[in-house]
Amino acid sequence: MPVDRRFFDTLMAGKKLSMRALAARMGKTHSQLSLMFSGQRRMQLDEAVQLSEILGAPLHRIAEAAGVGMVRANGRRVEVIGAMNGRGVVELYPAGVIERVTSPDASLPEDLIAVQARTADTPNAWMDGWVVFCMRSTEIEPDAVGRFCLARIKGGDTVLATVRRGYREGTYNLSGPVSADSVRLEWATPVLLARM
Numbered sequence: 740m741p742v743d744r745r746f747f748d749t750l751m752a753g754k755k756l757s758m759r760a761l762a763a764r765m766g767k768t769h770s771q772l773s774l775m776f777s778g779q780r781r782m783q784l785d786e787a788v789q790l791s792e793i794l795g796a797p798l799h800r801i802a803e804a805a806g807v808g809m810v811r812a813n814g815r816r817v818e819v820i821g822a823m824n825g826r827g828v829v830e831l832y833p834a835g836v837i838e839r840v841t842s843p844d845a846s847l848p849e850d851l852i853a854v855q856a857r858t859a860d861t862p863n864a865w866m867d868g869w870v871v872f873c874m875r876s877t878e879i880e881p882d883a884v885g886r887f888c889l890a891r892i893k894g895g896d897t898v899l900a901t902v903r904r905g906y907r908e909g910t911y912n913l914s915g916p917v918s919a920d921s922v923r924l925e926w927a928t929p930v931l932l933a934r935m
Contacts, residue, residue: 746804750794765789778806784887785901785915786931791865798865799935803889817872819853821897825861827916829889829897831852840870843934850875851924851931854889854899863916871899871934876928885925887915890927902927 751761752899762772765786772779782790782805785839791798819838821831832838840853852875856866873889874880880904890913900913902924910921 740777742806743804746800747776747790747794754794756793756859761793761813762792772906774807782807783901784930788865788915799860804929805814808928817842817851817853818841819855819870821854823854823856823863823866823899825863825915827863827898827900828897840885843872843932847872847931848874852889856899858916864915869935871930873928873930876926879924880929883929884911886926886929891925892919893923893925895922901932 740854748830750921751758756764757772758772758776759769762769764847765772767786771780775782775786776814778809782802787798787801791811792798794801816839817837819832819840823829832851851872853872856863856869856871858867871887871889880888883902884904886902887896887897890902890911892913892922895915898913898915898917900915900919903912903914905911908923909923911924913919913922
C-alpha cells in the first residue's frame with residue numbers, strides 16, 4: 740500500500756510543524772522523514788508511536804497512512820507468555836497459565852510467542868490491547884539493534900523497547916515504553932509483528 744503523504748502533511752499543518760521541526764522532535768534527520776513519507780523507507784514501530792504522540796493521531800491511523808495493510812488471521816495459535824504493564828515491563832505468566840492468540844500471518848516462524856499490552860489509564864495507554872509477536876530467544880539476536888524488541892535486562896525486568904548500542908562497550912540504550920541508558924541485556928529478540 741502506498742504512503743498517504745497528504746494525511747501526514749495535514750496533521751503537521753494542524754500542529755504548525757514543518758517537516759524539519761517534526762524530524763528534530765523525533766531525533767531524526769529531514770531526509771529520513773522525507774524518505775519515510777515518500778514510501779522509500781519503511782516506518783518503524785517506534786517512529787509510528789512518536790508520530791502518534793506528536794501529531795495526536797491514533798496509532799492505527801498512522802500505520803494505515805504509512806502503508807501498513809491489515810493482516811488476516813490464519814487459525815494457527817500462538818502462546819501468550821505475559822502482559823506488558825503501563826511501565827513497559829512484561830510480567831511473565833507462571834508455568835501452567837495457558838493463554839493463546841491467533842497468529843496473524845502464516846509465514847511467521849513456528850516457534851512464535853506473543854505478549855499483550857495491558858496499559859489502560861497509563862502513559863502507555865496508546866498500546867492497550869496490542870499484541871506483539873516475536874521469537875523465543877536466549878541471546879541478543881544479531882538484528883535486534885535498532886529494532887523494537889522483547890528484551891531481558893541482566894538481573895532485571897523483561898521489557899518492550901527499541902534497542903540501540905549503549906555508551907559503554909557491551910551495553911545497550913533502550914527507548915519506547917521503557918527507557919534506560921547503558922544497560923546490559925541477557926537477551927533481545929525483535930518484534931516481528933504487532934496488532935491491535
